[in-house]
Amino acid sequence: MTRDPIRDAFDLLEPVPERPSAEFANELFDHLLQQTKTPGGRQTLPRRRLPTPPLPVRKFLIIAAALAILAAVLIPLLPLTDNPVTSGTPSGTATSPVTPVRLEPAETIHVDYPQGLAIEGGSIWTASEFIDAVERIDLKTHQVSTIPLGGGFSPQGVVAAAGAVWVPGEGGIARVDPVTGRFTVPIHGLVKWLASGFGSLWASGSTGVIQLDPETSTIVRKIQRPCAVSLPGGSAWAVVSVGGGSVWVSCGQTVERIDPATGHVIATLAHPGRMFTGTVTSVVAAGDSLWLMSGHDPYAVKNAADAFSTLDRIDPSTNKLVPGSTIQLVRGASAGTPVTVGDQIWFPTTFGPGSDAGMLFEFDATTGRVVKAFDLSEGKGYGDNAIAFGYGSLWTASGPPNKVRRWLLPTN
């Protein structure tokens, strides 16, 4: 008789079911009791607090917090040097001493797994690779309409440029007319990343980077294999971002700086020991400063709690990372796509086992500090992969709970 070792293994599980902790049981009971008294009331239990640690641990935590705050104050004052950063660990200032402010959404619109956000033509635009479609939310009626792009297009996001909505995907780049909702596909072939800047669209695919004129939908220039390292066959993992007068392409262990006027690589940014793959690595410009966001996604590390995202200040004159400038932005969660407003960079976080999941950080690029933190998780820890500001509100797209949400940020 054939023996199934996996069946044998699973049989180990059933005899003694795991019991919940008394703390959880009591906390949930209190919450449910309220629900039985107020049927139809708010259904979400606020994020559970960690149990209070014993006194010696509390003392240690207080001292550690004080040291972290002291470090946050002193590190930006250290003199800059030309020495390259050699550490491969995500050392640096802790995420933030800022206490997160919990927000409730002003509005929630259900959209199938939204990825990316753009505001164009009086509508919010997002995309879902799982239904191969672009989704439009009319800002007046809040009606959601779906524009199918065809099976296998697998859209990865949305970008607004030159009065149109542009959608990169495995099927190429689609241009959607925001008035009629009709689309064309001027570029065919795998495109993973798309950024707008210097009057052009910059797309990365399996063969390199394409510069596209959004007015004519034609290719201006092809930058073949901008990365010094070769890409694994058929893959497209270079990330294009635009800022500081340059186009930036992530190549794994290096980031290439490209002159948008010539398409030539003018510098290579290296960070020995740190891989730039495994998360959305990009260069973010705000005001006069440039920052590199890198790290590891929860799915790229053995233990998801070890996931992190960091920011390093780039010295644009030397094309090196400024030693001591590392900010540990996110721990135990994945970072979404940042948005710059003036000197401020806004970073959403998606989900993960860490307490940083489902947050929105406001980062002051001038001082190099997180100045505000907002908890957008609605108690579930699910965060947002993209954000956009428009029509007096913050808009966020969150894939796992299938939501586009509108938020009103506190003014103070």
Add this chain to the structure above:
Amino acid sequence: VERLAEQERAGRFRSRFEDENVFRAWYDATLPRVYGYLFNRCGGNKSLAEELTQEAFEEAIRAQARFDGRADEITWIVGIARHKLIDHYRRRGREERRHLKLLTRTSAPTEDESASIETKRDVLDTLAKLPAMQRAVLALHYLDGLTMAEIARALGKSEGAVDSLMSRGRKRFRELTHTEEGLE
């Protein structure tokens, strides 16, 4: 007579929520069953099991009028818990698919993760290392006894896709545990 019994069970169930002491007694008896069901199927992830337990109880209270007494109360709420679990795996599976498509895993190869399987914790740890949808298929099949067709309906996938997930999940499980098919 059977219909009357069902109505009586349904009425008794709704009365659980009218008095705090009665509710507490019902809750104390039900919670370990729901949590215990979810804990194993979450790969031993305590916080996830707690979150889904909370969602299941919230749904049970919200939908108490839908309980018609045809099933046992515990069976009914565990059924809700299973729906919550499947929803979680579908969300997680989507998120993993999306990230895995974006990533090229050029990081250093991990050390040998395989280990012999001797205890319940070993099984849970191994289960937790599988991708979400493979974990879902193995758990629903081996722990809930669902057929491939039932799993396909629950997960919104074709039977072929579920067969493939089962095959890959079993292969990965064996790789992680050094277990081999054998004869006894």
